[in-house]
Amino acid sequence: MSANNRREGAEVELDERKKKILQAVIRNYLETGEPVGSRTISKFTDLNLSSATIRNEMADLEEMGYILQPHTSAGRIPSDKGYRLYVDTMMEEKTREVVEMKEMLVERQDKMELLLKQVAKVLAQNTQYATMVSAPQTKRNKLKFIQLSRVDVHQILAVIVIEGNVIKNNILRVDEEMSDETLLKLNILLNTTLGGLCIDEINLGMIAVMKQQAGLHSDIVSGVIDAVAEAIRAEEALEIYTSGTNNIFRYPELADQEKASELINTFEEKQQLGELLQETFNSGESTGIQVYIGEESPVQSMRDCSVVTATYELGGGMKGTIGIVGPKRMDYDKVVGTLRTIQTQLDELYKD
Amino acid sequence: MSANNRREGAEVELDERKKKILQAVIRNYLETGEPVGSRTISKFTDLNLSSATIRNEMADLEEMGYILQPHTSAGRIPSDKGYRLYVDTMMEEKTREVVEMKEMLVERQDKMELLLKQVAKVLAQNTQYATMVSAPQTKRNKLKFIQLSRVDVHQILAVIVIEGNVIKNNILRVDEEMSDETLLKLNILLNTTLGGLCIDEINLGMIAVMKQQAGLHSDIVSGVIDAVAEAIRAEEALEIYTSGTNNIFRYPELADQEKASELINTFEEKQQLGELLQETFNSGESTGIQVYIGEESPVQSMRDCSVVTATYELGGGMKGTIGIVGPKRMDYDKVVGTLRTIQTQLDELYKD
DNA sequence: ATTAGCACTCATTTGAGAGGAGTGCTAACA
DNA sequence: TGTTAGCACTCCTCTCAAATGAGTGCTAAT
Numbered sequence: 001m002s003a004n005n006r007r008e009g010a011e012v013e014l015d016e017r018k019k020k021i022l023q024a025v026i027r028n029y030l031e032t033g034e035p036v037g038s039r040t041i042s043k044f045t046d047l048n049l050s051s052a053t054i055r056n057e058m059a060d061l062e063e064m065g066y067i068l069q070p071h072t073s074a075g076r077i078p079s080d081k082g083y084r085l086y087v088d089t090m091m092e093e094k095t096r097e098v099v100e101m102k103e104m105l106v107e108r109q110d111k112m113e114l115l116l117k118q119v120a121k122v123l124a125q126n127t128q129y130a131t132m133v134s135a136p137q138t139k140r141n142k143l144k145f146i147q148l149s150r151v152d153v154h155q156i157l158a159v160i161v162i163e164g165n166v167i168k169n170n171i172l173r174v175d176e177e178m179s180d181e182t183l184l185k186l187n188i189l190l191n192t193t194l195g196g197l198c199i200d201e202i203n204l205g206m207i208a209v210m211k212q213q214a215g216l217h218s219d220i221v222s223g224v225i226d227a228v229a230e231a232i233r234a235e236e237a238l239e240i241y242t243s244g245t246n247n248i249f250r251y252p253e254l255a256d257q258e259k260a261s262e263l264i265n266t267f268e269e270k271q272q273l274g275e276l277l278q279e280t281f282n283s284g285e286s287t288g289i290q291v292y293i294g295e296e297s298p299v300q301s302m303r304d305c306s307v308v309t310a311t312y313e314l315g316g317g318m319k320g321t322i323g324i325v326g327p328k329r330m331d332y333d334k335v336v337g338t339l340r341t342i343q344t345q346l347d348e349l350y351k352d
Numbered sequence: 353m354s355a356n357n358r359r360e361g362a363e364v365e366l367d368e369r370k371k372k373i374l375q376a377v378i379r380n381y382l383e384t385g386e387p388v389g390s391r392t393i394s395k396f397t398d399l400n401l402s403s404a405t406i407r408n409e410m411a412d413l414e415e416m417g418y419i420l421q422p423h424t425s426a427g428r429i430p431s432d433k434g435y436r437l438y439v440d441t442m443m444e445e446k447t448r449e450v451v452e453m454k455e456m457l458v459e460r461q462d463k464m465e466l467l468l469k470q471v472a473k474v475l476a477q478n479t480q481y482a483t484m485v486s487a488p489q490t491k492r493n494k495l496k497f498i499q500l501s502r503v504d505v506h507q508i509l510a511v512i513v514i515e516g517n518v519i520k521n522n523i524l525r526v527d528e529e530m531s532d533e534t535l536l537k538l539n540i541l542l543n544t545t546l547g548g549l550c551i552d553e554i555n556l557g558m559i560a561v562m563k564q565q566a567g568l569h570s571d572i573v574s575g576v577i578d579a580v581a582e583a584i585r586a587e588e589a590l591e592i593y594t595s596g597t598n599n600i601f602r603y604p605e606l607a608d609q610e611k612a613s614e615l616i617n618t619f620e621e622k623q624q625l626g627e628l629l630q631e632t633f634n635s636g637e638s639t640g641i642q643v644y645i646g647e648e649s650p651v652q653s654m655r656d657c658s659v660v661t662a663t664y665e666l667g668g669g670m671k672g673t674i675g676i677v678g679p680k681r682m683d684y685d686k687v688v689g690t691l692r693t694i695q696t697q698l699d700e701l702y703k704d
Numbered sequence: 705a706t707t708a709g710c711a712c713t714c715a716t717t718t719g720a721g722a723g724g725a726g727t728g729c730t731a732a733c734a
Numbered sequence: 735t736g737t738t739a740g741c742a743c744t745c746c747t748c749t750c751a752a753a754t755g756a757g758t759g760c761t762a763a764t
Contacts, residue, residue: 035756035757037756037757037758038757038758039756039757049706049707050706050707050708051707051757052706052707052708052709052759053705053706053707055757055758055759056705056706056759058758059758059759069757069758070715071713071714071715072712072713072714072757072758072759073712073713073714073715073755073756073757073758074714074715074756074757074758075756075757075758144503144504145501145503145509147499147501147509147511149497149499149511151496151497151513151517152496155517157497157499157511157513157519159499159501159509159511159521161503161509161523165507165523167509167521167523169511169519169521171513171517171519242620243620245616245617245620246612246613246614246616246617246620249609249612249613255609257601257607260598260601260612261598261601262598264597264598264616265597265598267620268594268595268597268598268619387725387726389725389726389727390726390727391725391726401737401738402737402738402739403726403738404728404737404738404739404740405736405737405738407726407727407728408728408736408737410727411727411728421726421727422746423744423745423746424726424727424728424743424744424745425724425725425726425727425743425744425745425746426725426726426727426745426746427725427726427727
């Protein structure tokens with residue numbers, strides 16, 4: 001099965017020279033966005049090979065699927081497979097540049113929302129790509145405090161504070177009035193039973209137990225308990241902040257009307273972005289930075305894009321995801337470096 | 353000063369025939385987006401005039417600034433002034449079409465946010481333009497209820513409920529512990545003093561009075577009072593929901609890269625949209641629907657657009673603004689009709 | 705194994721020419 | 735005096751062919 005013949009297409013491994021050439025093709029294409037020809041490579045590398053030799057090697061690389069030709073008599077551009085190899089094995093993070101640009105200042109904000117908007121914006125400005133940031137998820141956070149209070153005869157306000165000072169509100173409508181005493185008891189009951197638990201630990205069993213303990217007034221009270229439980233579990237529609245969407249116009253391969261329109265729409269609807277970020281989030285790798293090249297991303301409208309995602313942490317178990325969307329020929333080195341920088345920056349900003 | 357000579361340019365009023373011709377030019381241009389020529393008008397109208405006559409009239413209209421020629425040997429297109437006249441005096445709302453499309457269903461939602469997103473989306477789908485909806489403003493609403501509660505030793509949660517069930521939260525940090533009793537007193541004090549007042553009625557005088565009444569514990573307590581006051585007044589960054597931004601690609605005059613990019617950016621940043629909607633909001637005219645044509649809009653990136661805005665009301669004095677952005681040759685009749693429809697729909701949905 | 709040389713391919717640019725829509729003006733008409 | 739037919743003119747747009755040039759694949763020589 002294994003092909004010993006060097007001329008045969010299905011080479012198992014790339015020899016050193018081919019790697020260098022592939023790397024040169026990609027580097028060059030990342031910079032210029034133009035198909036790169038054999039002559040360019042011949043001069044660009046330190047291999048001291050003539051363009052003809054390069055041409056032979058490039059023909060091999062094409063056969064192996066690492067690069068491709070938009071048309072005869074054009075240079076080569078990297079294929080998804082080529083990019084993948086580059087990202088996996090040839091990338092050198094540009095720490096210098098990133099440091100130099102570390103004036104990328106994110107300030108600690110009272111309101112989470114402002115912070116995340118700022119992160120999205122700063123990243124977009126620095127990278128010149130489109131960015132998105134998901135708000136931290138609270139499912140695995142602990143319940144800190146619950147408070148029911150009467151707003152008027154038929155309305156009860158439920159405030160739920162979650163670790164990390166995330167607050168959920170809900171106004172519950174009750175048909176029958178509830179005495180101050182009942183309300184107080186209910187408050188205590190809710191806090192003692194549920195306080196300190198993770199959001200996703202709260203289950204039907206506990207609710208049943210609480211209802212039993214509340215006893216007598218079952219009708220109204222149990223209604224309220226149900227409502228509170230629902231309010232707690234209510235999956236808040238994954239909040240996502242975007243910035244620099246219009247950066248896609250910088251890259252001709254994304255800027256034509258149809259593609260741009262689809263992308264813009266994806267960024268406005270946000271729902272698909274949510275799924276993508278969620279995927280990264282669930283993938284577990286905590287410090288991991290993930291790269292989706294072209295079709296690898298589950299989002300249709302991004303088939304000509306690459307997406308680099310990273311998780312961040314704000315202390316107190318508040319974790320969220322960041323994504324950067326650009327053309328496939330994005331500057332992976334820089335983007336990864338930038339994401340690393342912001343990760344540590346956020347980490348330091350909130351370690352207390 | 354007044355020119356009696358009919359040949360002179362600065363006509364004071366348009367005679368009936370000119371109006372009809374102008375209207376025909378605009379109608380036609382709205383439909384086709386192509387410059388319209390004299391021959392077309394000659395057939396299109398019931399005036400029974402030859403194209404030559406129409407040409408003369410059109411030359412006059414051009415001289416008066418109602419229409420213009422993209423270049424010699426092209427037909428005419430409406431100028432901003434022309435559109436303005438049309439919108440002010442010649443428009444016929446398309447109630448039929450709007451009714452037919454009244455399946456434009458907006459459902460009552462628990463969360464305001466969902467409702468407004470839905471409104472934006474439905475409008476965008478129906479009109480095929482870009483839409484924006486601002487959340488109702490609470491400045492002039494009354495304070496319904498304030499509740500302070502201790503989250504832990506150094507943190508106090510302030511919940512503020514405003515008429516219309518808008519809720520604001522704030523976590524206040526206190527250096528020194530506060531007794532349950534103090535907290536209770538403070539709650540009562542805040543509610544009796546501020547309850548029922550409009551947000552923008554609350555002033556420094558009241559705060560001073562409260563501090564005095566709170567007496568003794570002045571240090572911590574007055575800090576908390578300040579914080580609460582600030583939380584109440586904190587201008588929430590005018591929330592705006594957009595939809596159908598990518599509709600701009602339907603209109604070639606907006607779809608070129610530079611313009612599209614600017615527009616997209618404006619819609620993403622939202623801040624300028626806020627100013628625009630605010631302007632409408634402040635202009636007072638409550639049922640009023642306002643039209644900004646081209647340069648009339650204060651937003652630079654919309655110089656080739658028209659914007660139609662309307663205020664809506666959700667009951668309980670909750671008022672906000674809706675905006676629809678399209679090309680200057682937008683279907684004003686339909687847009688205005690649609691906005692009217694949604695106004696009444698929202699009104700009915702929330703009258704209780 | 706490498707390279708020089710050459711024929712060939714094919715996207716892109718350029719310019720000329722044809723076509724056509726629409727105008728402005730003039731002169732004739734009712 | 736207002737309206738109209740007729741005509742020359744303008745200028746955008748489309749098409750087509752030719753020129754350009756970047757880059758290739760193949761062959762033969764080193």
